[in-house]
Amino acid sequence: MKPRTWFLLPARTVMLLLFAVPMLIVAAYSLLTRGAYGGQGAPWTLANYARLLDPLYLEILLKSFWIAALATALCLLLGFPLALFIARARTRKTLWLALVTLPFWTSFLVRTYAWMFLLRDTGLINTILLGLGLISEPLPLLYNDAAVVLGLVYGYLPFTVLPIYAVLDRIGPELLEAAEDLGATPAQVVRRIVLPLARPGLLAGAVLVFVPCLGAYLTPDLMGGGKSILIGNVIQNQFTNARDWPFGAALSAVLMVIVMGLLLLVRRKTSEHGGLP
Amino acid sequence: MPLLEVDNVTRRYPGHLAVDQVSFSVEQGQLFALLGPSGCGKTTTLRLIAGFEQPDSGHIRLHGEAITHLPPYERRVNTVFQNYALFPHLTARANVEFGLRHERVRHVGNGPARDAAARVDAVLDLVQMTGKAASRPAQLSGGEKQRIALARSLVLEPDVLLLDEPLSALDPNLRKQVRGELKALQRRTGVTFLMVTHDQEEALSMADCIGVMNAGRLEQTGPPRGLYHRPRTRFVAGFLGAVNWIDGSGVRPEAVHVERDGTQGRDATILAVTFLGNCVHVEAELAGGARMVAEIQNPRSEFRPGDEVRLWWRGEDEMRPEA
Ligand SMILES: Nc1ncnc2c1ncn2[C@@H]1O[C@H](COP(=O)(O)OP(=O)(O)OP(=O)(O)O)[C@@H](O)[C@H]1O
Ligand SMILES: [Mg+2]
Numbered sequence: 080m081k082p083r084t085w086f087l088l089p090a091r092t093v094m095l096l097l098f099a100v101p102m103l104i105v106a107a108y109s110l111l112t113r114g115a116y117g118g119q120g121a122p123w124t125l126a127n128y129a130r131l132l133d134p135l136y137l138e139i140l141l142k143s144f145w146i147a148a149l150a151t152a153l154c155l156l157l158g159f160p161l162a163l164f165i166a167r168a169r170t171r172k173t174l175w176l177a178l179v180t181l182p183f184w185t186s187f188l189v190r191t192y193a194w195m196f197l198l199r200d201t202g203l204i205n206t207i208l209l210g211l212g213l214i215s216e217p218l219p220l221l222y223n224d225a226a227v228v229l230g231l232v233y234g235y236l237p238f239t240v241l242p243i244y245a246v247l248d249r250i251g252p253e254l255l256e257a258a259e260d261l262g263a264t265p266a267q268v269v270r271r272i273v274l275p276l277a278r279p280g281l282l283a284g285a286v287l288v289f290v291p292c293l294g295a296y297l298t299p300d301l302m303g304g305g306k307s308i309l310i311g312n313v314i315q316n317q318f319t320n321a322r323d324w325p326f327g328a329a330l331s332a333v334l335m336v337i338v339m340g341l342l343l344l345v346r347r348k349t350s351e352h353g354g355l356p
Numbered sequence: 357m358p359l360l361e362v363d364n365v366t367r368r369y370p371g372h373l374a375v376d377q378v379s380f381s382v383e384q385g386q387l388f389a390l391l392g393p394s395g396c397g398k399t400t401t402l403r404l405i406a407g408f409e410q411p412d413s414g415h416i417r418l419h420g421e422a423i424t425h426l427p428p429y430e431r432r433v434n435t436v437f438q439n440y441a442l443f444p445h446l447t448a449r450a451n452v453e454f455g456l457r458h459e460r461v462r463h464v465g466n467g468p469a470r471d472a473a474a475r476v477d478a479v480l481d482l483v484q485m486t487g488k489a490a491s492r493p494a495q496l497s498g499g500e501k502q503r504i505a506l507a508r509s510l511v512l513e514p515d516v517l518l519l520d521e522p523l524s525a526l527d528p529n530l531r532k533q534v535r536g537e538l539k540a541l542q543r544r545t546g547v548t549f550l551m552v553t554h555d556q557e558e559a560l561s562m563a564d565c566i567g568v569m570n571a572g573r574l575e576q577t578g579p580p581r582g583l584y585h586r587p588r589t590r591f592v593a594g595f596l597g598a599v600n601w602i603d604g605s606g607v608r609p610e611a612v613h614v615e616r617d618g619t620q621g622r623d624a625t626i627l628a629v630t631f632l633g634n635c636v637h638v639e640a641e642l643a644g645g646a647r648m649v650a651e652i653q654n655p656r657s658e659f660r661p662g663d664e665v666r667l668w669w670r671g672e673d674e675m676r677p678e679a
Contacts, residue, residue: 256408257441259428261508262458271454275445
C-alpha cells in the first residue's frame with residue numbers, strides 16, 4: 080500500500096466504525112417489526128416508514144424545521160455582530176473568545192436548569208417583577224415555543240460565533256479601509272465587503288446550529304414542557320417509553336437523509352463559488 | 357491657494373510621536389513625494405490625510421476647507437494601498453466600479469450625468485487592463501493588481517491620489533519601468549499625486565516636489581534639484597545621496613575631481629578604486645587623515661591604490677547645512 084493509504088487508515092477506520100456502521104444498524108432496525116413487549120424482529124417491513132406519513136408526524140417534523148430555522152437565523156443574527164466585534168477588537172481578542180466558549184465548561188443540562196430557574200413562574204425574573212409590582216400575574220416565560228428557541232439560541236450561539244470569527248479575522252483591515260476610502264459608509268462596507276467575504280463562515284455556522292437544533296430533544300423537553308414537542312422528542316420517546324425501536328429508527332433515518340441532503344446543497348453552494356460568494 | 361494643506365499636524369501613539377508638527381502643502385497637478393526612512397511617519401501622514409487616523413492637533417485642508425475630522429468616505433481623496441487591497445470576491449472590473457456607486461454621496465454636482473460603464477471602460481483602457489477586466493485579483497500579477505488599484509481610485513477623479521510605496525511590492529526589474537508609467541499617467545490625467553516612498557531615486561526622478569521626513573518631523577520641502585544641491589540639514593543631504601563631510605561642509609562624490617598633477621586642490625593618497633561600469637569610485641585619504649570618495653564618469657588615466665593625487669571641487673558645489 081502507498082504511504083498515503085496508511086496515513087488515512089486510522090481516519091477511515093474511525094469513520095467506518097463510528098459513522099457508517101451505526102447508520103447501517105439504524106437503517107436495518109428501521110426495516111424490522113416491533114415485538115409485542117418491545118424488542119424487534121422479523122419480518123422485514125416498510126410499515127415504519129408508512130407511519131411517518133401520518134399528518135401528526137409531518138406536522139411535528141415541519142414544526143421542528145421551523146424552530147431549528149428560527150434558532151439558526153437568530154444565532155446568525157446575534158453571532159455575526161459578536162464575531163465582527165471580536166475580530167475587529169484591537170486588544171483582548173483571546174479574552175472575548177474565551178468568554179464565548181466559557182459555557183462549554185459546565186454541562187448543558189445544568190445550564191438549561193439555570194435558565195429554567197430564571198424563567199419559571201416562581202423564577203428569578205417573575206419574582207423580581209412581581210415584587211416590584213410591575214406585573215400582577217407571573218409572565219409565561221417557560222414551557223412554550225419561545226422558551227425552546229431561547230434555549231437553543233443560547234446553547235448553540237458559540238457554534239456560529241467561532242466559524243464566523245475565523246473568516247472575519249482573515250479579512251485584512253486594509254480591505255475595509257479601501258472600501259471606506261472609495262466612499263462606502265460603515266454600513267455599506269459591511270454589506271458589500273464583510274458579509275460576502277464572511278459567507279463561508281456564515282454557512283458553516285448555520286449548518287453547525289441547524290443540524291443539532293433539528294434533532295434537539297433536551298431543550299424542548301425541559302424548556303418546552305409537554306407543550307412543545309419536536310421530532311427529537313418523538314424519536315427519544317420511541318426508544319424509551321414507547322419501546323418502538325424500529326419506528327424510532329425510521330424517524331432517525333428520515334431525519335438523517337434530510338440533513339445529508341441539506342449538507343450536500345450547502346456544499347454545492349460553497350464550492351460553486353470556490354469558497355467565495 | 358494650495359490644493360492640499362497639512363498644517364502643523366501631530367499624531368501621537370502611546371509612548372511614541374509618529375508625526376510631529378508636520379506642515380506642507382501640495383499644489384494642483386503636482387506629484388509630491390514624501391520621502392524618509394522606515395518608521396519616520398510617512399504612512400501615518402498619508403493615513404491622516406485619507407481619514408483613517410485623526411491628528412491629535414493641527415489641521416488638514418482641501419481647497420482651503422478643513423477636512424481634518426471628516427470620515428474617509430466623505431473626502432475627495434483616494435488611496436492606492438501598498439498591498440493594493442483589491443477586493444478578492446470581485447472581478448477586476450467590479451473592483452473599479454466599486455466606488456462609483458457611492459459617488460453621489462460625495463459630490464452632488466458631477467453625479468450620474470456621465471455613464472458609469474463608459475467611465476470604467478475609459479479608465480481600464482488608461483491602465484491597459486481592458487483584457488483582464490473579468491479576472492479575479494488572485495489571478496492577476498503584481499503589476500496588474502497595481503494597475504487595477506490605480507484604476508479603482510482614478511475612476512473617481514479624486515482631488516488628490518494618495519499612494520503608499522506604490523512600487524515597493526513590484527519586482528525590482530519592473531520598478532523602473534512602472535516609475536515612468538506612473539509619472540506619465542499622472543501627467544495625462546492631471547490628477548495631483550501624493551506619494552510615499554523610502555527610495556530617494558524614486559522621489560528624485562518622479563516628484564515635482566519632495567518632502568523629506570525624519571523621526572516624525574518634516575525636515576525640508578522643495579523641488580528635487582534644490583533639495584539635492586541645497587539640503588538644509590545633514591540628514592537631508594545624506595538621505596538624498598552620498599556626501600563627503602569635510603570641515604563642516606558636504607561635497608557630493610560626483611563633484612569631486614581627481615587629478616594626478618594639478619596645481620589646485622588638496623593632496624591625497626588613493627586607498628581604493630572601484631569600477632562600477634558607468635563610473636569609477638575613487639576612495640582617497642587627505643593629508644589630514646580625512647577620507648573622501650570621488651565618482652568619476654570618464655577617468656582620463658587609470659588610478660591605482662597608493663597613487664598620489666590632488667582632489668578639488670568648486671566652491672558652489674559645497675553644501676553647508678544648518679543642522
Ligand atoms: N497603530 C499604531 N500604534 C502604535 N504605533 C504605531 C502605529 N502605527 C504606526 N506606529 C508607529 O509610528 C511610527 C511611524 O509609522 P509609519 O507607519 O508612519 O512609518 P513609515 O514612515 O510609513 O515607515 P515604513 O517606511 O516602514 O512604512 C513607527 O515607529 C510605528 O511603529
Ligand atoms: Mg509605511
